[in-house]
Amino acid sequence: MRILVIEDEHKVAHALKEGLEYEGYQVDLAGTGEEGFYILNSQEVDLLLLDLSLPGRDGIEILKTIRRTGMILPVLILTARDAVEDRVIGLNSGADDYLIKPFAFSELLARIRVLLRRRKNEDLLRLKLADLEMDFVTHKVKRAGQPIALTAREFELLEYLLRRHGQIVSREMLAGDVWQETNRATPIDNLIDVHIARLRRKIDEPFEKKLLHTLRGVGFILSEEMP
Numbered sequence: 001m002r003i004l005v006i007e008d009e010h011k012v013a014h015a016l017k018e019g020l021e022y023e024g025y026q027v028d029l030a031g032t033g034e035e036g037f038y039i040l041n042s043q044e045v046d047l048l049l050l051d052l053s054l055p056g057r058d059g060i061e062i063l064k065t066i067r068r069t070g071m072i073l074p075v076l077i078l079t080a081r082d083a084v085e086d087r088v089i090g091l092n093s094g095a096d097d098y099l100i101k102p103f104a105f106s107e108l109l110a111r112i113r114v115l116l117r118r119r120k121n122e123d124l125l126r127l128k129l130a131d132l133e134m135d136f137v138t139h140k141v142k143r144a145g146q147p148i149a150l151t152a153r154e155f156e157l158l159e160y161l162l163r164r165h166g167q168i169v170s171r172e173m174l175a176g177d178v179w180q181e182t183n184r185a186t187p188i189d190n191l192i193d194v195h196i197a198r199l200r201r202k203i204d205e206p207f208e209k210k211l212l213h214t215l216r217g218v219g220f221i222l223s224e225e226m227p
Contacts, residue, residue: 001116002026002044006036006062007051007078012101016049019105020112031055033062040066045073047115052079052090060093067094068145072126072133074115078103127162130224132203132211134162141203148202153178157195158203161212161222170219196220 003020007013008031017027028045030036032055039045048066052059063075077090080101087098096118097111127134131144134155141148141158150158160178161169171189175181181188200212213221 001046002028003047003049003112004028004030004036004039004045005049006030006033006054006059007049008032008054009051012051016108023109025112033057033059036062037065040071040073046119047112048073048075050075050077050095052077052081052086060089063090063093063095071131072128074119076108076111076115078108127159129162129165129222130209130211131207132162134159143203143207146206150199150202153195154199154202157199161220165222168215168219168221173219 003025005013005016005020005027007016007029010031013029013031017029020027028039028043030039034056036048036050040048050059050063054062057065059077059079063077066073066075074096075094076097076099077095078099078101079086079090081087082100090098096115099108099111125136127136133142135141139155141150141155157174157178160174171192174192175188179188179192196212196214204210204212209224210226211222211224213223213226215221
């Protein structure tokens with residue numbers, strides 16, 4: 001599990017990094033919101049520890065930006081601000097939990113475990129690649145926070161591709177697993193290509209970064225990078 005700590009106090013940040021890495025977590029440090037955003041946009045992060053008193057944009061502004069972009073990420077605020085109003089503002093801005101400095105490291109670990117366990121349970125009901133999200137509870141798909149309307153077949157097709165993201169999926173696999181068509185004497189390649197094209201128009205065309213790629217003569221792959 002990778003944890004990002006956005007904390008401008010050098011000693012506090014490095015103490016957190018040392019303690020968390022001892023517990024087996026991978027830890028990245030950022031001293032400003034800008035550094036933190038760069039890390040969030042360049043690699044997968046499982047949990048954010050966020051200080052409120054930061055140079056430049058404060059923690060609340062950073063938190064609001066994260067939630068406004070639709071990023072799904074557990075956020076635990078670490079701060080010396082102990083007023084009830086501050087806690088209410090933090091939670092209303094999208095924080096999942098709030099811990100007042102100074103705190104016992106054992107309590108921090110306990111809260112981290114709860115948030116990560118909750119995320120693991122939620123991940124069973126949600127698939128995600130980059131800014132593309134599929135929620136099985138609401139049966140909704142979003143990209144960059146924007147809702148995408150899919151037909152039942154398109155939803156099923158996208159789920160199949162998402163569960164195998166980074167892997168090449170052949171037309172034969174789609175015919176058998178999605179369309180339940182095992183008799184290849186009745187080719188449905190054109191039908192598959194039509195649905196792939198429709199899906200691509202919905203999840204890729206409005207966005208700069210393309211996720212659904214076609215490998216001529218091989219199949220398709222859902223990936224952040226073109227293979």
